[in-house]
Amino acid sequence: MNKQEAKADAGKLEISLTPVQIVRDIAEVRMYGTKKYGDPDNWKRVELQRYINAMLRHTLAFWEDPYSVDEESGIPHYKHAECNWAFISEMMKEKVEADPQTCKHEWVCTGAFNGGFRYTCTKCFGTKSEMAKEIKNDG
Ligand SMILES: [Zn+2]
Numbered sequence: 001m002n003k004q005e006a007k008a009d010a011g012k013l014e015i016s017l018t019p020v021q022i023v024r025d026i027a028e029v030r031m032y033g034t035k036k037y038g039d040p041d042n043w044k045r046v047e048l049q050r051y052i053n054a055m056l057r058h059t060l061a062f063w064e065d066p067y068s069v070d071e072e073s074g075i076p077h078y079k080h081a082e083c084n085w086a087f088i089s090e091m092m093k094e095k096v097e098a099d100p101q102t103c104k105h106e107w108v109c110t111g112a113f114n115g116g117f118r119y120t121c122t123k124c125f126g127t128k129s130e131m132a133k134e135i136k137n138d139g
Contacts, residue, residue, distance in 0.1 A: 022082050029083035032073045048091045049110050049120055055084035098124040 034040045058081035061068050069076050103124040111118040116131040 025079040026083045026086050029073070029075055029079050032075060033083070043087050046087075047108060047122055048088065048095070048125070049108065049122075051084045051087045051091070055081050055088060058084060092125075095123070095125045100124045100126040 030040070033043065058070070058077040061070075061077040062081060066078070067076070070080050073080070100121070103121060103126065105121040105126060106123055107119040107128065108122055109117050110120040110127075113129075116129055119128050119130065120126070
């Protein structure tokens with residue numbers, strides 16, 4: 001590579017540095033998912049939080065047993081986690097560009113804690129907590 005070529009490539013991603021096996025793994029899971037759901041774009045209509053939870057479940061299964069496979073698909077859990085990360089990465093790309101200060105939040109409940117609920121915005125990934133309203137029982 002001469003100086004001119006080096007200058008032209010400065011700041012550009014060296015995609016060839018990426019190990020390729022993960023692409024094959026994700027393709028395997030995507031082929032299974034596309035067969036199951038029929039539409040290759042179905043994943044785009046699922047909320048980010050669901051992929052985060054799926055990734056955590058598959059990661060936990062892998063953590064407990066690195067050779068474990070997903071019961072339904074027969075595909076190893078770590079490959080499902082890789083595919084979840086691919087979806088999360090695509091969705092995060094858009095969310096990091098959204099401004100939480102100007103976002104018209106769309107809150108979804110993403111968890112409960114003692115006495116309240118946690119919410120995440122589906123557009124900007126902002127979070128908030130709310131205490132559960134006291135349930136009056138006058139019976
Ligand atoms: Zn928001």
